[in-house]
Amino acid sequence: MNTELPFSPAAIFEIDSSEAFESKALQVFYYQYEAVSVYRQFCDLLKKTPASVNALDEIPFLPIEFFKSHTILSENATVDITFSSSGTTGQQTSKHHVADLQLYEKSFTKGFEHFFGPVDDLTILALLPSYLEREGSSLIYMVDALLQQSKSAESNFYLNDTDTLIDTLLSLETTGRKTLLLGVSFALLDLVEKHSLSLQHTKVMETGGMKGRRKELIREALHQELKKGFTVDKVYGEYGMTELLSQAYSMGDGRFSCPPWMKILIRNTEDPFQLLTNKTGGINVIDLANIHSCSFIATQDLGKAYQNGTFEVLGRFDNSDVRGCNLLVL
Numbered sequence: 001m002n003t004e005l006p007f008s009p010a011a012i013f014e015i016d017s018s019e020a021f022e023s024k025a026l027q028v029f030y031y032q033y034e035a036v037s038v039y040r041q042f043c044d045l046l047k048k049t050p051a052s053v054n055a056l057d058e059i060p061f062l063p064i065e066f067f068k069s070h071t072i073l074s075e076n077a078t079v080d081i082t083f084s085s086s087g088t089t090g091q092q093t094s095k096h097h098v099a100d101l102q103l104y105e106k107s108f109t110k111g112f113e114h115f116f117g118p119v120d121d122l123t124i125l126a127l128l129p130s131y132l133e134r135e136g137s138s139l140i141y142m143v144d145a146l147l148q149q150s151k152s153a154e155s156n157f158y159l160n161d162t163d164t165l166i167d168t169l170l171s172l173e174t175t176g177r178k179t180l181l182l183g184v185s186f187a188l189l190d191l192v193e194k195h196s197l198s199l200q201h202t203k204v205m206e207t208g209g210m211k212g213r214r215k216e217l218i219r220e221a222l223h224q225e226l227k228k229g230f231t232v233d234k235v236y237g238e239y240g241m242t243e244l245l246s247q248a249y250s251m252g253d254g255r256f257s258c259p260p261w262m263k264i265l266i267r268n269t270e271d272p273f274q275l276l277t278n279k280t281g282g283i284n285v286i287d288l289a290n291i292h293s294c295s296f297i298a299t300q301d302l303g304k305a306y307q308n309g310t311f312e313v314l315g316r317f318d319n320s321d322v323r324g325c326n327l328l329v330l
Contacts, residue, residue: 005291006031009103012261012288013110021263021288022056028288028295029059035074038066039294046273057275061267061284061298067094067243074099077292084136085242096138096242099292104245107289108142109149111259115249116180116203123152123172127183127191128207129159138242139207143182152177166195169202176201181230182238183207185222192229205236205249208313219254219313239313243297245289248311255310261288264303264311272298280304280314 006027015021030050033040039062043049048060066072069092073079077099085094098104113119124147131137147155154172158165172179179202183191188206204226223235234252248256248264258264266281268274275284283301290297305311 004031009100009289009291010106012291013106015260015288021260024261024288025056025059025263025286025295026053028291029053031291032074032294032296035076036072036294037075038062038070038072042066056286057265059286059296061265061272061296062294063272063298064094064241064243064300066294067096068092071095071097072243072293073097074292081141082136083138083141083242086131086134086137094242096244096293098245103289103291104138104141105145107245107259107261108145108247111247111249111262112146114259115251115257119146119149120151121178122150122155123177123179124150124155125165125168125179125181126157127165127181127187128157129184129187131184132157132159139240142240142247162191162194165191166197169197169199173199173201179203180205188226189222189229192226196229196231198231202230202232203236204230204232205238207238207240218315223254241299243290243293244285244287245293246287255306255312257310262286263309264305266303266305266311267298269302269317278304278306282317283311283313 012024015024033043033050042062043060046060053059079097079099080101081098083096083098109119126143126147128140128143131140154168169181181202182205185206185208206222206226226235227233236252237250237256238247239256240247246259246262248258248262250256263286265284266276266279267284268276269281272282280302283299283303285297285299286295288295300317301313302315302317303311303313
């Protein structure tokens with residue numbers, strides 16, 4: 001059994017074509033089959049082994065629920081940090097054991113800069129109250145690192161001090177500084193209900209989720225409210241999760257794009273082992289940065305992928321709608 005990494009993890013950031021992506025993805029699959037025992041057992045039950053998997057669309061995707069009940073980690077890895085998902089009291093949460101924090105930092109920094117340019121050119125104002133109020137958030141770790149990379153003195157978290165946030169926004173607008181206001185959906189809505197703003201030099205980005213604080217809105221309705229409240233033409237978006245080390249971003253049109261080492265595939269909701277084209281289904285994520293854990297994850301999100309590589313997030317599965325998860329008895 002070979003549990004040695006097939007290449008330097010930094011090599012994933014050199015991917016520059018679909019062919020290079022598929023080649024690296026297959027190498028990662030062969031490695032994780034050998035090195036991650038839970039994933040190997042899952043693949044064996046499906047009769048999907050390195051001997052039978054020769055193309056990207058043949059790689060099995062591990063249901064994301066496994067992160068709630070199992071340790072998904074390479075057998076020869078040691079844990080740098082453990083991130084956990086949010087959840088209501090008594091609810092089982094996902095645990096993502098990260099073996100290489102430097103790789104995570106490289107992934108989210110390069111991914112962010114792929115879409116928004118150098119971090120040190122931006123002022124970042126973070127409005128993430130629900131995440132700051134608990135421990136183990138990978139989003140808070142990411143944003144905190146980006147804040148530290150920003151050279152702006154105003155870059156900071158703003159928990160409940162909305163007056164200071166508004167004053168800072170208005171001051172930055174006056175000087176024309178490039179600014180990113182990044183916030184969880186309910187906090188951004190709370191802000192525009194209390195203050196009417198007209199932003200010309202600030203990008204507004206929502207990270208999703210009402211976290212039980214407000215009624216859930218479809219993304220289109222949410223963005224309409226935010227565009228009106230901030231007087232902006234577009235609202236950007238971030239798509240990530242505890243179980244991943246990479247993020248996709250929406251540039252304001254409601255469709256997300258991945259960095260070159262990440263890819264979205266769509267599975268049939270009735271047959272999780274059938275992939276779909278130009279149809280709505282379950283979102284499968286390939287995150288090659290997640291090399292010490294599992295790079296092939298079947299999420300509980302519903303979406304639709306397009307031929308140009310972009311995708312939409314349309315909602316989440318009902319528990320009653322999840323198929324093929326009897327394999328969770330592993």
